[in-house]
Amino acid sequence: MALIVQKYGGTSVADTARIKAIAQRVVKRKKSGDDLVVVLSARAGDTDRLIELAREVSPRPDPRELDVLMATGEQITIALFCMAVKDLGCDAISFTGYQAGILTDDHYGEARISFINTDAIFKQLRLGRIVVVAGFQGYDTEGNITTLGRGGSDTTAVALAAALKADLCEIYTDVDGVYTTDPNICSKARKLNKISYEEMLEMASLGAKVLHARSVEFGMKYNVPIYVCSSFVDVPGTLVTQEDESMERYVVSGITYTRNVARVTITDVPDVPGMAARIFTPLAQNDINVDMIIQGSSGVPGKANISFTVSRDNYVETMKLVEGVAREIGAGEVHGDDNISKISIVGVGMKSHSGVAGKMFNALARENINIMMISTSEIKISCVIDEKYTELAVRVLHDEFELHKDPNGSFSIKEETFN
Ligand code: ADP
Ligand code: ASP
Ligand code: MG
Secondary structure, three states: OOEEEEEEOHHHHOOHHHHHHHHHHHHHHHHOOOEEEEEEOOOOOHHHHHHHHHHHHOOOOOHHHHHHHHOHHHHHHHHHHHHHHHHOOOOEEEEOOOOOOEEEOOOOOOOOEEEEOOHHHHHHHHOOOEEEEEOOEEEOOOOOEEEOOOOOHHHHHHHHHHHOOOOEEEEEEOOOOOEOOOOOOOOOOOEOOEEEHHHHHHHHHOOOOOOOHHHHHHHHHHOOOEEEEEOOOOOOOEEEEOOOOOOOOOOOOEEEEEEEEEEEEEEEEEOOOOHHHHHHHHHHHOOOOEEEEEEEEOOOOOEEEEEEEEEHHHHHHHHHHHHHHHHHHOOOOEEEEEEEEEEEEEOHHHHHOOOHHHHHHHHHHHOOOOOOEEEEEOOEEEEEEEHHHHHHHHHHHHHHOOOOOOOOOOOOOOHHHHO
């Protein structure tokens, strides 16, 4: 008998018919002998609708109250699901984040889990019940409801699996595993049998929304095997686990993209010490994360241009803050662009191969896709491009790095290919 944490995403519990279908699947599994903790998302679209509702009332909704509101989406599904399970003759109990003992920091909308008190869950498991937990939510030390950031139910599931020392965390979604790139925009995307935590973390952080990045962090830290699979069809999925010999030895193993970026440029910034601090401190004070930063000559002696990217959600606020600072420091103009996207190639094999960046830039150049910004780490290269080329860029890079080819087939990568 194993202890399994299962998570079902928004499309998997999109309506009452789906909720009943998932209840049947869960009851069958329980009857086979496993102990089950089931984490549910809100119905697909519900969280977006709740945010829209808040905006109808207030242009900048109070963060605490927005979390109270957003947390209701998951409470609908856990209650309906437990009703369906009980009608099938199995016992189940629903828990909010608070009832499940999920303590977080007080960062509304992006809270991090700091501790999980597992007593209540273990007590219910011992009584033979299926424990059904609302994903995406917790509470802080003052007892306020918090949410974990969009897509955060994955993190609830993996963190619970770690705290409960579960044997496996199964993530059920609308795709049947982790692919070399988003299968919904690239028909040649290939499903991976296994992927390392390290690569998955990078892919998730760079836009592969199949897993919430922090869920992979938890998996990696506590060594929880994560199995991503479909809640619609019964086919093998993808195991996210520690890197091993059997993993595919591609130099590049995945392509990701995110449209959730915006770029801000300040021209003619006085090229003297302290300017970057003047520009970026107010952003940090307002919890705005800056991703890529480029400083270059402006053509005017003693002046520089500074460009950086932020999440699109922070674009309007960033522009306002930066326009204020630019005036104070006597810089030139502030330009913004939120019609951009970031496209990235990811692979642990890059650590030991050169020439990968050149191959990426050449492939984009052949399609006349202009690269506006570049950033690299040991296992990824990201480029900012015009948003309208996002899907084309994904497909071109997928072809360039031949990710559609099965490494277990006749094709095998040769080191010199990239030198
Ligand atoms: P859920 O509601 O189940 O949490 P999400 O919509 O958050 O599901 O995540 C699943 C989606 O992730 C897929 O429909 C797919 O479009 C997208 N996706 C992006 N990159 C990948 C990838 N590399 N492999 C699989 N799916 C991906
Ligand atoms: N319901 C939340 C969202 O839509 C959390 C999740 O689905 O993981 O972001
Ligand atoms: Mg998700």
